[in-house]
Amino acid sequence: MTHNAFPTHTALAVQTRGELVESIHYGSLVALSPSGDTLLTRGEPAALMYPRSALKPLIAVALCRAGLSLTSQQLALASASHSGSATHQKIAAEILAGAGLSEADLGNSTDLPYGVAEREEWLRAGLGPTHLAQNCSGKHAALLATCVLNGWPLNSYLDASHPLTALIRTTVAELTGEPITAISTDGCGTEVFGLSLTGMARAFSTLTTAAEGTPEYDVAAAMRSHPTLVAGLGRDVTALMEAVPGLLAKDGFEGIQVIALADGGALAVKISDGGDRARMPAAVPALLALGVDSALLTPFDHLPVFGGGHPVGELRGLPAIH
Template identity: 35%
Template sequence: MQTFTADSAEELAVVSRSDFVESRHIGSAVIVDPRGAVVASIGAPEEPVFVRSCLKPLQAIACMELGVPLSGDAAVVASASHRAEADHVSVVKNMLSSVNLSEDDLQCPSCAPADADNRAAMRMSGMAESRLFFNCSGKHAAFLMAQKIAGGRPEDYLRPDSLVQKQVRKTVEEFCGEAPAAAGIDGCGAPVYALSLPGLARGIAAAASEKNESAQQLMTAVLASPWAIEGHGRENSVVIERLGILAKKGAEGVSVMATPDGWAAAVKVLDGSSRPASLVALRLLAAAGAVNMEAALGVLSDIAPRVTGGADEHGRALDAGEVLPGAGLLAAESALTAARPDNPAGTSSDNQTMSQADTAEQH
């Protein structure tokens, strides 16, 4: 089995340098409304993709369903792809100690902190790389807690037939409304599933719109501590903090965002690049009226990957271009804007496709 090919992908974004398009990102994307209906799509969104860390909110909910008392920062870190800031590491340690387990029980890889300050502190102190610093350590801690609380052997927590992984699959199917098309091993060693993009969008929309008590507890925690899902000033954390929506990216160019009232957009960049994923998801939500366009564009301007060239007199890199919507995204935006109830009668959908600057000025 494999994911979709370039033949069925569409252009999601382009990279412009000095007004010359030097790169094109292709892939698939979809947006669903609060009923779960697909309202716009790009490429081949029904083809399965490994959803990678986009699955983490559902994995955290599965742990809660097994009786893990996740709340506050611990609930968010269980859903996180964190940077191993000092507070992330402290939360993971406390999660493990709450069930008399330790770092030694984690089965994710060891690494240095991604957070620069904590990495520098580690080197200054001579501390070794640690499983606690791995970006998925919070998820693994939650798995261990769930496995132990449910009465299973903690050392079996990554086995697909373990109590916790059976609950994860059950939760995924319940929230996403589909069975995984394939299963594999994620970068952290946990089971990972291939889903359609509409299925992923519906699942995260159900989490964001508080489908059950566990989802409600998770969403409350995420909105209260957005820093914990990635890190201070980091992409997903900024989106959550400023727009009040659930945002989760995964490896290999997968990303999903969902609003508390049940809109959701999911993206897969075919070559695995994460560079355009947030741009695509946020602009789809904004074009549908699910989030404010001006606010979305403001966030994108702050989190967008820079296209640089040269330096100023202090050696600081200068901007030489930007990442812009591609043809497939622009077409989907135009269709979404034209279909909105607040679209003035007789307005051409072509005229509804605006540049980022034009959009910002008109709001």
């Protein structure tokens, strides 16, 4: 099946400078009520897109279903796009060590730490790209640990024919309620699936409302208990999870943001140009429509635009249209 139609995106966020509109970010968005009904849409949320790293919590559910047992911190990191701090890398190494493995077994791409402060510190120390520093190392460590647990091959764990890959596909399809018809390769080397924003919102709602003792519950509980492991200090995903009780959030490259509330209300955003800066401001109007207290969202609803070191404008999400 080919998927080559352009989605009908619409304006989600606008940047002003002085009295003029300077930039417009287009995209699509969906918000689901706690009962699963569509509360609002913008653009074309049914169009397929790659959720990128927003898939990680769903992948973590698959690993838990395969019997993987991790500490709460380790499970949070397995679901993370971490900043590459010493703590992040230490926990990823602990997942590997618990399975009798080391960094040499990782098959993810190498990179510098993703966090700005973490990257600067890394470079000052004269260090280069490594597997552990790369933001997906927790996920890959958990993938390998699952293979060890089940007696599956290690050197081919990223292959399309590997049993772990098949399990992940099945789990993602179940949680999103959508068939997998488009598959490519993410930046770190794992498969990434074409899914709709509606499907991703539905999946995250399932995680936040899951019964205690289920893999879905365990993943959501780990992420909500350790938001600094899901992203890192200074990252908006971490800050949002800390600000709103019970909220679960995961971003993805190319302008992806998925969020679910404790009551099951959920939303998913795709910024069409892949611009990361518009991701969170575009999500805030939908969070307001879902009933989140506006006072909790003030730090996230806009980004200041500076001129000569002084605020002269802002980047802000456009009001939600029901």
